[in-house]
Structure formats: structure tokens, C-alpha cells
Amino acid sequence: MYAFEIERPSTIADAIKALSEEDAQALGGGQTLIPTLKQRLAMPATLVSLTGIGEMQGVCIGDNGEVCVGGATNHATVAAETAASYPGLSGLAGNIGDPAVRNRGTVGGSLANNDPSACYPAAALGSGATIITNTRQIAADDYFQGMFETALEEGEVITEVRFPVPEKSHYEKFVQPASRFALVGVFVAKYADGVRVAVTGASENGVYRWSEAETALSSDFSKDALDGLTVPADGMIADLHGSSDYRAHLVKVMTGRAVTAAA
Amino acid sequence: MASVTMTVNGKSVSGDVEGRTLMSDFLRNDLRLTGTHIGCDTSQCGACVIHVNGEAVKSCTMFAVEADGAEVATIEGQANTDGSLNVIQQAFQDHHGLQCGFCTPGMVMSAAALLKDNPKPSEAEVREYLEGNICRCTGYHNIVKAIMAASGQDVPAVAAE
Structure with missing residues (x-):
């Protein structure tokens, strides 16, 4: 790693101030950033650790019944504290990486990085979550802008994520066994006004909504509703773990399994 | 600094x-x-x-x-205050839960974390919890046995044997 300083602010305001310095970068749980630094793929002058900020920690229920998660809340905490209030989200958080990774990695860090194979983007997009930063609120539909690309501005920090709770939901992940990332993961959520289907791990543009499946499932929430649909392989990720055809195939299979598990 | x-x-x-x-x-x-x-x-x-x-x-x-x-x-x-092995460490020795021993510190620490939250895990839960611990000797069966024994449960007969 190149040399850098680490600051550990205890308030959002102090973190934003520290991030305004030249070549400052936010540090969540570090489960992606630290390996990146080790490969010398990043060269910050200062890392601003967000995990000591009390106001960005924890899970609560909002005024409209939505699940509110502090941006610096780790995956293990989300898994434990949403088990009753939002089982689909809990199941997703509780199957990220491995137990030690889940004790460090944070929801804000995952969403800010927007890895095309990460799990959390599927939950946020599949739930129609609201990403709350130090300056504004961003709808999940506007937030994800392609592989590792988000609507976040320089120095902007995810302080909270609000997940509307669906009637039924499930995240089905085909685990890439070495990394525990999603080879393909599908989050299905059935709300009163329709079904949302978010796919991660598959597209070269990162997480996306499979709108044809949403339409089909909104009128018939069963695996059979997907029978007539096909997923084109164009634009799907191809790597040593799976071809684009294989990933396209998995999208439909994982969606079907998620619907069955949620129903 | x-x-x-x-x-x-x-x-x-x-x-x-x-x-x-x-x-x-x-x-x-x-x-x-x-x-x-x-x-x-x-x-x-x-x-x-x-x-x-x-x-x-x-x-x-x-x-x-x-x-x-x-x-x-x-x-x-992790050892007891008198220097003797704690329950998990002793179980690793009793069940030959280590071969080269390189992964063992992490295995023992993960096992301790698991048993703190889940004192009587199933074999499947033990294996799932160890997803982030790799044994280069591939001695997983005996590691799982050791953790089951440390939790006071019957040591499973492993399919591979």
C-alpha cells in the first residue's frame, strides 16, 4: 500500500469536512477498499473512516414502516436486526461474503462501491430504496449508473438507506464459490403496487431491473409466469467463472427460485 | 504516524x-x-x-x-489461565483437527465466535460458518468434528469416510 493517514471522525459533519481535503477518500468497513489499496489501485492521501460515527449506525423502523439502516451499519447487524421486519433483506445481508467479512463490511460501503457482483445493490434496487446522503435523498432507480458508477458526488457520503418493506421478498444468489460474490443474484420483492426484480452479478452495466419479469410477476406471482420470457446474453458479463449465455440462463433460474422461496 | x-x-x-x-x-x-x-x-x-x-x-x-x-x-x-488448552483447542487436538496447523489459529478463533452465538450448531451451520476459513491441507472433516465435539455434541460420521 502507498502511505496515507487515517482519520476517525465521530460525526457526519466532521467526516464531510475531512473528505473535502485533497485526495481524501471514505473508508467504510474496508472489505473491498483495503484489498484495493494492497494492490496499489488507489492512492488516497487520507482515509476518512466512517465506522466510528454513531449517527450512521444501527437499524430502525421509519414513520412509514420502512426499514432504515445507518450507512455504516455492518452486514451482520443488518442480518440480525431485520430478521423479523424484513426477512428478504436479512437473508441477503446474512449471506454476503463470510462471517468475518459481514462483521466489517457496511451497507453504505457496498452501495457506494456498486460492484457489479455485490449483493446489496440488488436489495436497494429491488426494494426501491431511498439512498440518503449528507446532502440529499436519491431514489435507487436514479442511484445506480453502471458498473462501479453511482449518482454520488465527490465527498458525498451515504448516511442512511431506507428500504420500503414488501409483502413478500427473497434474494436468490448463485454463489461464486471462491469469492462468495454473486455469480448471479436476483432480488424479488412483491409490493401492493407491483413486483420489483433486481439482478446483480450478470450485466456489464451492474445491477438492473428485469422489467419483463416484473410485468409478468405483477399479474401472476409464480415461477410459471416466467415461462415465456427469455433473457438475452447481450451485455452480460463473461469471465472464467461463466459465459454470458450461462449468466443469462441463471437470471431466469434464480428469479424463479426467488419467487418460489418468497411465495 | x-x-x-x-x-x-x-x-x-x-x-x-x-x-x-x-x-x-x-x-x-x-x-x-x-x-x-x-x-x-x-x-x-x-x-x-x-x-x-x-x-x-x-x-x-x-x-x-x-x-x-x-x-x-x-x-x-485462548488457553485456560493455567496454560492448558481450552475446550476448542483440546477438541482440535483430540480429533486431529489440524494437519500443518497454519490455518488453525483462524479456525479456532472462528469456532469460538460461532459457539459464542450458537452454542449447539448443526454440522451444516459449522461448515457454513467456516466459509471464510480455508485449510490448505483440506482437513475440514476433522475440523468440523472438533467443533462439534467442543460444543458438547456427538461427533458426526462424515460422509467422506
């Missing part, structure tokens, strides 16, 4: 570290606690698992500065 103070295995320790100093390097190089092993240094293998404020973490994927003020437990603090 930054000054850090933390409690490691019940003792208060402090040191001066760079921002980029990993917790695993602080333990091994500064505190000379070399029981925490660095197998991959890419957060895959779990040989470096320690407990920070009671939670299992990979010490190669955390900065020492982030443990400032924390309660840290490493493999060196």
Missing part, C-alpha cells in the same frame, strides 16, 4: 503505527503475537481471524488504527 491503545488478550497495549499498518502486522510485528497467521493477505483464507470487541474479523483486512480503544482477542489468549 498515529498512537493506538487497545486491550489485547486482557492486557493494555499501545504503539505508534502508520495509517496503512494492518492489524495483522501490528499484532505480529509490533506486539510479536505471531500466532495470528497471514495466509493470503487478501481476506480470503481466514488464518488471521481475531476478535475485535467480541466479533470475528480478518485482521489482514482492518487497519490497526481502527482497533484503537478496542478489546482484541487473539489465539494467544
Whole structure:
């Protein structure tokens, strides 16, 4: 790693101030950033650790019944504290990486990085979550802008994520066994006004909504509703773990399994 | 450089570290606690698992500065106060839960974290919990047996035998 300083602010305001310095970068749980630094793929002058900020920690229920998660809340905490209030989200958080990774990695860090194979983007997009930063609120539909690309501005920090709770939901992940990332993961959520289907791990543009499946499932929430649909392989990720055809195939299979598990 | 103070295995320790100093390097190089092993240094293998404020973490994927003020437990603090092996360590010995031994510190620390939250795990739960701990000797069956034994349960007959 190149040399850098680490600051550990205890308030959002102090973190934003520290991030305004030249070549400052936010540090969540570090489960992606630290390996990146080790490969010398990043060269910050200062890392601003967000995990000591009390106001960005924890899970609560909002005024409209939505699940509110502090941006610096780790995956293990989300898994434990949403088990009753939002089982689909809990199941997703509780199957990220491995137990030690889940004790460090944070929801804000995952969403800010927007890895095309990460799990959390599927939950946020599949739930129609609201990403709350130090300056504004961003709808999940506007937030994800392609592989590792988000609507976040320089120095902007995810302080909270609000997940509307669906009637039924499930995240089905085909685990890439070495990394525990999603080879393909599908989050299905059935709300009163329709079904949302978010796919991660598959597209070269990162997480996306499979709108044809949403339409089909909104009128018939069963695996059979997907029978007539096909997923084109164009634009799907191809790597040593799976071809684009294989990933396209998995999208439909994982969606079907998620619907069955949620129903 | 930054000054850090933390409690490691019940003792208060402090040191001066760079921002980029990993917790695993602080333990091994500064505190000379070399029981925490660095197998991959890419957060895959779990040989470096320690407990920070009671939670299992990979010490190669955390900065020492982030443990400032924390309660840290490493493999060196796991034995009983009279120096004898604790229940998990003894079970690893009894069930031949180690071959080369390189992964063992992380396996024991992960096992301790599992049994703290789930005192009677099923075999499947043990295997799932060890997803982040890799044994290069592939001695998983005996590791699982050891953890089942340490939890006071019957040691499963493993399909591969």
C-alpha cells in the first residue's frame, strides 16, 4: 500500500469536512477498499473512516414502516436486526461474503462501491430504496449508473438507506464459490403496487431491473409466469467463472427460485 | 504516524503505527503475537481471524488504527489461565483437527465466535460458518468434528469416510 493517514471522525459533519481535503477518500468497513489499496489501485492521501460515527449506525423502523439502516451499519447487524421486519433483506445481508467479512463490511460501503457482483445493490434496487446522503435523498432507480458508477458526488457520503418493506421478498444468489460474490443474484420483492426484480452479478452495466419479469410477476406471482420470457446474453458479463449465455440462463433460474422461496 | 491503545488478550497495549499498518502486522510485528497467521493477505483464507470487541474479523483486512480503544482477542489468549488448552483447542487436538496447523489459529478463533452465538450448531451451520476459513491441507472433516465435539455434541460420521 502507498502511505496515507487515517482519520476517525465521530460525526457526519466532521467526516464531510475531512473528505473535502485533497485526495481524501471514505473508508467504510474496508472489505473491498483495503484489498484495493494492497494492490496499489488507489492512492488516497487520507482515509476518512466512517465506522466510528454513531449517527450512521444501527437499524430502525421509519414513520412509514420502512426499514432504515445507518450507512455504516455492518452486514451482520443488518442480518440480525431485520430478521423479523424484513426477512428478504436479512437473508441477503446474512449471506454476503463470510462471517468475518459481514462483521466489517457496511451497507453504505457496498452501495457506494456498486460492484457489479455485490449483493446489496440488488436489495436497494429491488426494494426501491431511498439512498440518503449528507446532502440529499436519491431514489435507487436514479442511484445506480453502471458498473462501479453511482449518482454520488465527490465527498458525498451515504448516511442512511431506507428500504420500503414488501409483502413478500427473497434474494436468490448463485454463489461464486471462491469469492462468495454473486455469480448471479436476483432480488424479488412483491409490493401492493407491483413486483420489483433486481439482478446483480450478470450485466456489464451492474445491477438492473428485469422489467419483463416484473410485468409478468405483477399479474401472476409464480415461477410459471416466467415461462415465456427469455433473457438475452447481450451485455452480460463473461469471465472464467461463466459465459454470458450461462449468466443469462441463471437470471431466469434464480428469479424463479426467488419467487418460489418468497411465495 | 498515529498512537493506538487497545486491550489485547486482557492486557493494555499501545504503539505508534502508520495509517496503512494492518492489524495483522501490528499484532505480529509490533506486539510479536505471531500466532495470528497471514495466509493470503487478501481476506480470503481466514488464518488471521481475531476478535475485535467480541466479533470475528480478518485482521489482514482492518487497519490497526481502527482497533484503537478496542478489546482484541487473539489465539494467544485462548488457553485456560493455567496454560492448558481450552475446550476448542483440546477438541482440535483430540480429533486431529489440524494437519500443518497454519490455518488453525483462524479456525479456532472462528469456532469460538460461532459457539459464542450458537452454542449447539448443526454440522451444516459449522461448515457454513467456516466459509471464510480455508485449510490448505483440506482437513475440514476433522475440523468440523472438533467443533462439534467442543460444543458438547456427538461427533458426526462424515460422509467422506
